[in-house]
Amino acid sequence: MGCLGTISYTFFLLSYSSRNPIRSGPEGFQFSRALKSSSRSMYRGLSLRTSMGEETAASMARQDERPSRGIECSVRKVPHVLTVAGSDSGAGAGIQADLKACGALGVYCSTVITAVTAQNTVGVQGVHHVPEEFVGEQLKSVLSDMHVDVVKPLKAALVVDPVMVSTSGDVLAAPSILSVFREELLPMADIVTPNLKEASALLGGVQLETVSDMYSAAKSIQSLGPRNVLVKGGDLPASKDAVDIFFDGEHFHELRASRIKTCNTHGTGCTLASCIAAELAKGSSMLPAVKVAKRFVEVALDYSKDIIIGNGFQGPFDHLFKLSRVCNSCKGQRFKPSDLFLYAVTDSGMNKKWGHSITDVVKAAIEGGATIVQLREKVAETRDFFKTAEECLEMCRSYGVPLLINDRVDVALAIDADGVHIGQSDMPARVARILLGPEKIIGVSCKTPEQAEQAWLDGADYIGCGGVFPTTTKENNLTIGLEGLKTVCLASKLPVVAIGGIGVGNAHSVMKIGIPSLKGVAVVSALFDRECVTTATKMLHSVLMDVVSTPN
Numbered sequence: 001m002g003c004l005g006t007i008s009y010t011f012f013l014l015s016y017s018s019r020n021p022i023r024s025g026p027e028g029f030q031f032s033r034a035l036k037s038s039s040r041s042m043y044r045g046l047s048l049r050t051s052m053g054e055e056t057a058a059s060m061a062r063q064d065e066r067p068s069r070g071i072e073c074s075v076r077k078v079p080h081v082l083t084v085a086g087s088d089s090g091a092g093a094g095i096q097a098d099l100k101a102c103g104a105l106g107v108y109c110s111t112v113i114t115a116v117t118a119q120n121t122v123g124v125q126g127v128h129h130v131p132e133e134f135v136g137e138q139l140k141s142v143l144s145d146m147h148v149d150v151v152k153p154l155k156a157a158l159v160v161d162p163v164m165v166s167t168s169g170d171v172l173a174a175p176s177i178l179s180v181f182r183e184e185l186l187p188m189a190d191i192v193t194p195n196l197k198e199a200s201a202l203l204g205g206v207q208l209e210t211v212s213d214m215y216s217a218a219k220s221i222q223s224l225g226p227r228n229v230l231v232k233g234g235d236l237p238a239s240k241d242a243v244d245i246f247f248d249g250e251h252f253h254e255l256r257a258s259r260i261k262t263c264n265t266h267g268t269g270c271t272l273a274s275c276i277a278a279e280l281a282k283g284s285s286m287l288p289a290v291k292v293a294k295r296f297v298e299v300a301l302d303y304s305k306d307i308i309i310g311n312g313f314q315g316p317f318d319h320l321f322k323l324s325r326v327c328n329s330c331k332g333q334r335f336k337p338s339d340l341f342l343y344a345v346t347d348s349g350m351n352k353k354w355g356h357s358i359t360d361v362v363k364a365a366i367e368g369g370a371t372i373v374q375l376r377e378k379v380a381e382t383r384d385f386f387k388t389a390e391e392c393l394e395m396c397r398s399y400g401v402p403l404l405i406n407d408r409v410d411v412a413l414a415i416d417a418d419g420v421h422i423g424q425s426d427m428p429a430r431v432a433r434i435l436l437g438p439e440k441i442i443g444v445s446c447k448t449p450e451q452a453e454q455a456w457l458d459g460a461d462y463i464g465c466g467g468v469f470p471t472t473t474k475e476n477n478l479t480i481g482l483e484g485l486k487t488v489c490l491a492s493k494l495p496v497v498a499i500g501g502i503g504v505g506n507a508h509s510v511m512k513i514g515i516p517s518l519k520g521v522a523v524v525s526a527l528f529d530r531e532c533v534t535t536a537t538k539m540l541h542s543v544l545m546d547v548v549s550t551p552n
């Protein structure tokens with residue numbers, strides 16, 4: 001593919017309030033003027049509303065003037081990215097990548113199209129530029145309607161993805177674009193995300209061949225004006241990992257991801273920049289946004305490494321790698337969040353104390369109302385654990401109750417259990433997902449919103465959140481309290497089960513926090529450190545039923 005002339009860069013303009021940002025970005029050299037005038041007017045609009053007081057009141061009044069849609073509804077703000085970019089008919093990059101990446105990260109994305117390309121996995125066959133005035137018109141349409149949802153804009157941010165040389169080495173920009181980047185865009189940017197070739201071009205053609213060169217490049221590019229720089233080292237020769245260098249003007253961060261062996265890398269740059277914008281839209285600060293974005297791309301590539309779409313050298317990947325799994329669960333074939341309602345976690349020490357066999361306590365818990373069982377054997381020999389797990393699986397299957405294995409992905413695989421529960425120091429959830437495949441249930445212990453976000457990205461099905469109360473069952477366990485539980489439940493995109501010191505005396509207070517993602521409680525001693533496990537489980541079940549059947 002040759003130089004595409006006007007398909008010369010993509011940039012994203014992002015302005016946001018704490019919950020409701022707007023991002024936009026143009027693609028095309030001829031578009032820079034339209035962009036500049038549009039962005040100037042956007043900034044004017046924003047600064048008006050930023051000044052609070054009368055202007056904010058006026059903005060809110062305008063919202064109140066919105067025509068009724070005929071339904072009573074409470075207002076819920078949605079993080080909102082506006083992207084201004086070109087269309088890719090092959091749907092791996094450009095606007096299509098932005099839409100998919102934002103959708104996958106739970107962010108609304110509106111679009112202004114600057115060019116329409118005819119392209120596929122082989123290359124770009126044609127480009128049709130949208131006239132500058134019409135690009136401006138699209139911008140105006142979106143912003144004049146949707147800006148009213150931005151009640152408290154705090155600042156504007158600009159993410160610049162300098163699309164000049166693609167990962168496949170295609171030259172996408174005329175040399176003249178360089179001065180536009182250096183003089184106009186970079187000084188405005190909050191972050192710029194060049195790959196190695198683009199970084200080299202921005203710096204007048206310097207050779208970038210080592211990680212140490214990338215550090216110097218990040219520093220030099222930052223001196224051109226952007227607040228943050230991410231030099232992407234995906235093309236670094238002889239590098240085992242995909243190394244990127246992030247520089248915020250003061251500190252460097254070397255971000256590493258495993259290098260996925262796949263040809264399906266078309267659109268990784270667009271996707272990374274979209275994900276950064278989406279995370280910023282959700283209120284993240286820059287470095288965490290970059291980390292989530294990098295991880296998203298790594299996981300998406302891994303999920304898509306074997307897919308075949310098109311006959312060319314560089315295929316697209318599946319941004320919505322979650323979709324097939326969501327659909328499966330809709331069909332009820334695998335995990336149901338309601339299974340977390342009364343989650344029984346076994347303990348061999350307690351069984352020994354009461355002279356119970358593990359199969360007996362699992363049966364007793366299920367007969368008392370347990371909706372899912374986890375075998376948590378911390379001291380058993382592998383051979384014994386395997387045998388016990390096989391017996392318990394047979395028991396659980398006969399009742400239609402899922403059986404998960406604590407920590408031991410190997411044992412889960414060996415007996416074909418329904419899934420695993422893993423903690424922050426166990427096998428990484430993304431690796432467990434790869435080993436177990438898309439159908440098995442994976443739960444991850446999380447104490448913070450960041451861990452919950454990561455669990456979601458890693459392909460987990462639910463999170464276990466605790467310790468809600470102090471417990472003697474797990475040594476040195478940090479207690480996060482009901483407040484900590486609330487914070488994680490509010491942030492989690494996955495269903496949550498609360499754990500730690502929960503029993504008949506306090507289960508009510510846990511479930512009453514009333515956050516929809518909280519689906520139940522996971523319990524060890526209140527079920528198994530008892531003479532009669534069935535009675536103990538029935539009592540807890542009845543407390544939980546009271547909560548769900550009592551109106552607020």
Ligand SMILES: Cc1ncc(COP(=O)(O)OP(=O)(O)O)c(N)n1
Nearest residue numbers: 407421422423424445464465499522
């Ligand atoms: C449902 C549930 N939530 C949390 C945990 C704790 O898992 P982890 O942090 O890995 O600690 P151990 O259980 O392995 O000691 C859990 N097991 N189940």
Ligand SMILES: Cc1nc(C(=O)O)sc1CCOP(=O)(O)O
Nearest residue numbers: 466467471473500501523524525
């Ligand atoms: C296994 C476990 N994980 C926890 C966490 O906080 O992640 S607390 C815990 C022990 C829960 O036992 P009990 O119900 O007896 O308090």
Ligand SMILES: [Mg+2]
Nearest residue numbers: 407422423426
């Ligand atoms: Mg564990």
